[in-house]
Amino acid sequence: MSDLEKCKEELRKVEEELKRLLREKDAKNGDANAAELALKKAAMEAELRQMSEAELEAKLAEEKAEWKKAQEQYENQKASLKGTQDALDKAAEKLRQFREKEDNGKGSDGGVYPVAFHSGANSRSLSLTALVALVVGAFRSM
Numbered sequence: 127m128s129d130l131e132k133c134k135e136e137l138r139k140v141e142e143e144l145k146r147l148l149r150e151k152d153a154k155n156g157d158a159n160a161a162e163l164a165l166k167k168a169a170m171e172a173e174l175r176q177m178s179e180a181e182l183e184a185k186l187a188e189e190k191a192e193w194k195k196a197q198e199q200y201e202n203q204k205a206s207l208k209g210t211q212d213a214l215d216k217a218a219e220k221l222r223q224f225r226e227k228e229d230n231g232k233g234s235d236g237g238v239y240p241v242a243f244h245s246g247a248n249s250r251s252l253s254l255t256a257l258v259a260l261v262v263g264a265f266r267s268m
Contacts, residue, residue: 133224137217144210151203 177185 133217133221137214137221140210140214140217144207144214147203147207147210
């Protein structure tokens with residue numbers, strides 16, 4: 127049971143980390159950023175109208191360097207998110223194995239159903255109906 131508890135705790139920590147990363151991503155992509163980008167674009171267009179060709183080439187090189195840096199940060203964050211997701215998947219698989227082991231594969235109703243659970247209610251009600259019909263038939267023949 128201690129391994130199961132450790133696995134559950136590890137899974138909980140990984141899920142929290144994934145949620146934190148997703149919240150950070152959403153915060154960075156808010157509407158405020160869109161408005162800020164539009165304002166920056168307008169300012170840059172006004173500045174570009176006043177620059178010479180040499181200044182424009184220097185500005186282009188600077189912008190490319192900034193874009194490359196942002197692209198690298200994005201790729202790092204994407205890799206980190208993938209690593210977190212892989213760890214979460216691995217922990218989930220480990221937890222699934224513990225649950226199957228705890229259930230002993232016998233369907234002992236430990237609240238653990240590694241495969242789709244199918245109720246036997248229909249077959250029970252059919253046999254109960256047949257039993258009632260048999261009893262009624264026996265009383266009628268008496």
